[in-house]
Amino acid sequence: MLNYFKEIFVGIKSLLIGMKVTAFYGTKKTITAHYPFEKIPITPNFRGHIDLVVTKKGYHKCISCGMCERACPSGCITIEAVKPEGAKKKKLTGYTLDFTKCSLCGNCVETCPTSAIKYSNDYYLVGTSRHDFHFDLLARAMKAAEEMGIEWTEPVEKPKEPTEPQAEGGESPAPAGA
Amino acid sequence: MDITFSSDLSAYVAIADVTFIAFIAMTLAGGLVAILAKQLIHAVLGLIISLIGVAGLYAFLGNYFIASMQILIYVGAVSISMVFAVMLARPPEEVKQKSMRLATKIALGVIVGLFTAATVGSAVFAHRWSAAAKVTSGDTPVEIGIGLLTRNVLAFELISLVLLIAIIGSVVIAKRGRGTGKTVGGEEL
């Protein structure tokens, strides 16, 4: 009998304590960010999709070795490169990333021998079709260079080699990109 | 007893008449649904409509207390337990009866119903009902309550006894009908 009343008393008390907690937080400031108006600052370490690094000279560092392509478990990287007649190195003509398949493991970035790719900070990615996420990274790099105010210049090969026509190399990838 | 109104209330009386007819229509239509519906749940809903109509008639008779009790007890308790039983028992479609027997039954029902209606009706309408000589008390809940606990106290106690027995009995019946010693998880359900 005593237990019966004790339980009622303890129960009511516990309910009141719970209500006190919610009342306490009810009077405090809200902690949410109102998304379209406010944005939470994103950590610089954020791992977005990959991007080609734009050097100070205004070019990428990719040597078209294909390590990233092989390291990628999902096969989302496609590299197109040509070896111009007489040139020593391959020249990158297309670097496409199929972000719909990417699992953000980071293997490509870590295997790259020249650190030519990095994670982008592209947090607010939206698109209306899956084709919006087929990125042409070369075009993106050119655009990034433009935004940074650096002229996209292909480095001149060693002078003894006969040079290929310059203008074509830079513009070969499709202008429409991300 | 005659109910009269001052003549400037004619519109009010007309509206009241229309409402009254509406209540009668509810009562009768609900009753028809209750006895004719194929699905049992429709029959119960018809009964509920009929009961609400009767409650309206009680209100027209000037006794709001009984009207309220009608809704509270009949609609709130009896009908709901009926719907509940229908849901629990999930009775089969009633048309599965042999059509031959059903037809006889319907004919029998019509005959008995009409016969009763005719005999009782003739008796009712042959008599000219007149008001009682004098009114000794009102019809407020207070009066009814005093009546229940003084003049009708025996009936009142009997009714409460009957209700108690009904509750206990229904619990016992419904519990015993439940399965044949079916156990789940070591305890009998």
Add this chain to the structure above:
Amino acid sequence: MIQPTFFGNIEVYLLVALILLSFGLYGLISRPGLISMLISVELILNGAGLNFMAFNTFTAPDKTEGATFTLFVMGLAAAEAAITLSIAVAIYRRFRLITADNLSGMKD
């Protein structure tokens, strides 16, 4: 002074009560199910209650008697409904059917 066409007449109430009674009788005889029969009984009881109230209002010298009896009828109806429904549920549990005709085997 005017008189209402309908609701001031005891005959209207009595007629409605009578129709309810005959509806109930018809249902009680023609319907096979236990719950349908219960519904019909409720209709009959309502007819009775309406009669009580009509007489109470129009002709009774004591205005509480009819109301008291109607209350009693309601109480009885509730008790009866409780019992009938529990029987119906119990029978359904055992025999899987609740038609009154087929209950002759309920002797064990």
Add this chain to the structure above:
Amino acid sequence: MQIQSPNILLIVVAAVVMVLYVFTNSAVLVWVERKVSAHIQRRPGPFEVGPFGLLQTAIDGLKLMAKQLIIPAKADKRIFMLAPVLSFVPPIAALLTVPFGKVVQVQNLDIGILFILSLAALNVLAILIAGWSSANKYSLFGAVRSVAQNIAYEIPLLLSLLTAVLWMGTLNLGELVDAQGGFWFVFTPFGFIAFVIYFVTGMAETNRAPFDLPEAESELTAGFHTEYSGMGFGLFFLGEYTNMILVSAIATSLFLGGYNLPFITLNGEGILWELIRVLIFLAKAYFLIFVMIWMRWTFPRVRFDQLLNLCWKVLIPFSLVNLAAAAIWIKAVGG
């Protein structure tokens, strides 16, 4: 028998006003509920549409009206459509007898409290046939729960109201309020216990958390209104909020002195006094609703058998003893 005042026109006008009030009330209450719950959960709640998001509910209502009404193929269509209306109309009719002020009361019935209770009994019927006609097992479970719950909580609810009726000696809501005056019934020990019991059972009556068993989202998805879309669901929603205001209005009139301040009886004449009284009444009623919302967003849901246990083993004994004690007190001391 002579009928005196033909106030049928008044009733019609008042009914229209009441329907409008019910709609605005629901809109405001939905907004309040969302705001309160949001702030308890440390988020802002609706704030985009209109000032402080006040028009959010209006927009939501518009959306509900524009939505397609889906009736399940196996549903009993007529009953399916009837149920939301049945859950929505009776509380409005019951509100007609609530004394918001001395004059602002559409119809003062001698048996006002009984009338309200009889209409409130239809609520469970609406839930029952909604759940049954949906042809959905979850809905059926919700409906069955609703009935069993109803049987359990109606008894302590009636007993606690009976205590108040016994104390004041009338069923008339206006007289109940006047009988209390400034000394609210809740100030007496009997009144306090009855009030607590009434409040708990009232929350069960409105099917709100922690007693939202018929709709129990995490168990029965949405219980009895799983299959309702568009305005069918909207009407259930309106019915729920109307029931809330009804329950708290009864609590206000029977236990919290209606439109009277504590220890001060407001008897002034005139429009201004009446306005003050209505405001006091509404303030009390909405405070109770606020507490209901606050509780909803704090507590977990009780289990089904626990609610029955609570009602049968705690609330009914307490309310019975309370009623008996109040009766003895009245007989011994004289009220």
Add this chain to the structure above:
Amino acid sequence: MIQKPDPTQETLVLNMGPQHPSTHGVLRVVLHCDGEYVLDAEPVIGYGHRMHELIGEVRDHRGFYANVGRMDYGGALSFGHGHILAVERMLPDLEVPERAEYLRVITTELNRVASHLLWFGAFLLDLGAFTPILYSFDDREAILDLLEHVTGARLTFSYMRVGGVAADVDKDWCDGVIAFVKRMRERVPMYHKLVTGNIIFRKRVEDVGHITRDMALKYGCTGPVIRGSGIPYDVRRSEPYSIYPELDFEIPTSERCDCMGRYNVRWEEIEQSLRIIEQAITKLPEGPVMADKVPKVIKAKGEVYQAVEAARGSLGYYIACDGTTSPYRMKIRVPSYSNLSILKELTRGILLSDLVAVMGSFDLVIPEIDR
């Protein structure tokens, strides 16, 4: 497999799921109900099956690593930890720097706290309380902020690497972790006030879902489920790995054996994880976070079984290699699978509401079962 309903019995077959608010994913439970009583509950799994084990046999070890976090979205780091430890055991020459191992433990324990907070919110949501999940997510967000800062992601971290971890931390981050531990310890009493003491909550979870010791052992339950039945089995102590032997922490158990026991154990575990984090962060040695000589291509031979203690229990990777770059056979033993299989026996004759509570107390993550 699934019992056919017997028409002569009064049972109602209720399909709870695959879409149901309290199955936490695409789990279907076929319930045979007598009224509200559950006579039989048969979990049907496989709606979200993605063949993770087969993917592990097709991809190389590094390539598969990104997938393991996807199995358990709540505690992705423990899954990664187990996989990396298993792969590293097949490379005997590999010397993993101590700092990397400490970082793995710190992040994993942080992730465990986050996972338990997620469970706490979801469990209370199952019981019908809406507010606690937002409070617990407030704390969980703080953890995710910390983890995002070091791993770069908020849910599927992919932080660890064969031979170390992907990124180093700085002093600020360590201070942030210590600040978080302090903050979390201040918040815990609030949770207990709001939920643990609440009479409704207690009535809902006490003496519900009683798992005896024998039952727990028979079904191979692990994690808080077995510890809630009073058996102090924790892989971190019984099969020590990583740096756990150097750390001082206890294995919380509860003799209650019911949902309340499992609830209490999880809260105790949060405390113990905070202790581990605190110790590890003070002991955190200087040095590199990646081993010097990590083979570019991992070609291992032999088989290995590595178990770790994930947030939901013992998680094991069995990897058999035949000398090629990808495993010959990969088998993952996930905790939720064993914990779920007890459901059928446990829920016989309990109420529908209790079933929801019991399933909530298991902390099921369905992608882990349907891996």
